[in-house]
Amino acid sequence: MAGEPRRPLVAFEAEDLGHDDQVVLPRLTLALYPDERIALLGPSGAGKSTLLGALRLRLGDAAAWCPQQHGLVPQLAVYHNVYMGRLAEHSALANLWNLVRPLAGPWRQVAELCESLGLAGLLRRPVGQLSGGQRQRVAIARALYQQRELFLGDEPVASVDPHQALRLLGLIEARHTTTVIALHQRELALSHFDRVWGLRDGQLVIDAPAQQLTLADLDGLYPDADTLAASPQEETAPQMPDPEALPCARGRP
């Protein structure tokens, strides 16, 4: 007997997404299903953060959030920055006390998390004294500490080497079966994720299983790739991907 059709966690139906009165992604149609690992690709300014912001709004407390600029407080220690992921769960008094004298339970949990992220021994260090890659891992630790069902990340593995990127994605996925992660590593998008969403010029031009895509499909998202691939005569006319050729319409298996 055929099972029930899967219900999306979030669906946009021809919706305009943007900021105030500026529409960035006009008439977007898109659905996020449970247990999918989505790679969100597109050139700078394509609307990846805008889409993640809209998903965040829809998903509310169900989604852990790892922002692009990390949102860390440089003067505060690693421990306090990670603890902030669950600030709202404690009373103001407990939070104040914790600032002066860390609470035993949260300290243990944050220490374990930081150890798994290669941040052992840095819990008392102000975030402002960390390297870019270390800060990125603190931001991931804070999102993991939120203990939510889904994970939304805006380039959470941008500042680390490919080996570490895989390790970090593994840690994220061990705690969340549904993830939407913006990234620029196209190979990683194909090798590691279930599905790719590709944005270009305000349109969702790719929405397809990763295994049905090639690097050439993803290259089509980036205007620079067109220019590099073009012959000298074609250089002045950057090409838009042919909508018919792009895999946006390829369905879910």
Ligand SMILES: Nc1ncnc2c1ncn2[C@@H]1O[C@H](COP(=O)(O)OP(=O)(O)OP(=O)(O)O)[C@@H](O)[C@H]1O
């Ligand atoms: N808070 C905001 N208010 C108004 N416009 C914004 C805001 N944030 C982004 N934009 C605009 O929305 C468009 C899409 O930006 P967005 O940050 O979503 O792109 P992106 O794909 O995440 O880019 P990047 O890879 O550089 O982070 C851009 O034109 C940007 O200027």
